[in-house]
Amino acid sequence: MTDDTEILADLLGHPETPELLPDGGVLFAETDSGRICVRNPDGLLATFAVPGGRPYGCLFGSDGHLYVTQSGHDGEGRLAPRSVPPSLQRVSPDGTRSEVLVTEADGLAFTAPNSLAWAPDGRLYVTDSGHWDPDLRSDPGYLYAVRPDHRAEVVLELGPTFPNGVLAESDGGVVWVESYTRRVCRLLPGGRTEHITTLPEGHTPEAVKADADGNLWIANFEAGGIDVIARDGTPLREVVLGGVPINFAFGDGELYFVDFGLTAHETPYGYRPGQLRRTACRTAGAPVLRGALDPSGT
Numbered sequence: 001m002t003d004d005t006e007i008l009a010d011l012l013g014h015p016e017t018p019e020l021l022p023d024g025g026v027l028f029a030e031t032d033s034g035r036i037c038v039r040n041p042d043g044l045l046a047t048f049a050v051p052g053g054r055p056y057g058c059l060f061g062s063d064g065h066l067y068v069t070q071s072g073h074d075g076e077g078r079l080a081p082r083s084v085p086p087s088l089q090r091v092s093p094d095g096t097r098s099e100v101l102v103t104e105a106d107g108l109a110f111t112a113p114n115s116l117a118w119a120p121d122g123r124l125y126v127t128d129s130g131h132w133d134p135d136l137r138s139d140p141g142y143l144y145a146v147r148p149d150h151r152a153e154v155v156l157e158l159g160p161t162f163p164n165g166v167l168a169e170s171d172g173g174v175v176w177v178e179s180y181t182r183r184v185c186r187l188l189p190g191g192r193t194e195h196i197t198t199l200p201e202g203h204t205p206e207a208v209k210a211d212a213d214g215n216l217w218i219a220n221f222e223a224g225g226i227d228v229i230a231r232d233g234t235p236l237r238e239v240v241l242g243g244v245p246i247n248f249a250f251g252d253g254e255l256y257f258v259d260f261g262l263t264a265h266e267t268p269y270g271y272r273p274g275q276l277r278r279t280a281c282r283t284a285g286a287p288v289l290r291g292a293l294d295p296s297g298t
Helices: none
Strands: 006-013 015-020 026-030 035-039 045-049 055-060 066-070 087-091 098-102 113-118 124-128 141-146 152-159 163-168 174-178 183-187 193-198 205-210 216-220 225-229 235-240 245-250 254-259 273-280
Touching: 006 015, 006 026, 006 035, 015 055, 015 245, 015 254, 015 273, 026 055, 035 055, 066 113, 087 113, 124 163, 141 163, 141 174, 152 174, 163 216, 174 205, 216 245, 225 245
Parallel strands: 055 113, 113 163, 163 205, 205 245
Antiparallel strands: 006 273, 015 026, 026 035, 035 045, 055 066, 066 087, 087 098, 113 124, 124 141, 141 152, 163 174, 174 183, 183 193, 205 216, 216 225, 225 235, 245 254, 254 273
């Protein structure tokens, strides 16, 4: 942990995907409890919504609803108190209602949807990583696109690579990272794909965001930081955070990130007490694209 890092919330069960709120609060998924939590500006930690299952990604739409990637379970039979199929969910702006929108793409049932990003054309891109199993790598990975009418299509079949974070760029490109291969890739407008770079050994990528200059920031949980690369893959620098950072969000002069928890704290039941943390950051993030899916599904 760096000296200037502030712990905003502790003893969390696999926190994921921080989203900053207009009032200064921070919303995030807590995968192990099946909740969406909010850390209020006064420091109070509260439950915003209980979509059930094991939520991973959460991202607000332009309609004020929260869109959630739902893995359902962890591949080892551990379920949250309320079972939910692997899906894309939508949570009402007040957090009181959640609904399953999509469970398949082109007839292919979702396995474990992970991250999500709005694109300029109004589609919502979703990675389906499969369940974490770096030894056997038995689940194939996919990149889906969900249209405003709720119909999802398979954009790319990625094999057993564990596609994780995804980012839609303003020019129509879509960047994703692969945790098993450490590759950073891009789907170009028109359908061609390119291999941007492969991160160094031990830098397992989790999340990807863009800064205001278009550079890519990639959280790596093994090396305890963020790799910053240019759009063409040229390494620029490494932001050292310490711990096990897995996702983050740019704030105004600050970087908010979630920490999975250190192995030294792991219990016999596999629980790692995660954290929500904040540190100073002079770099501004790129504007986050927002979209919405039609309420009627048509």
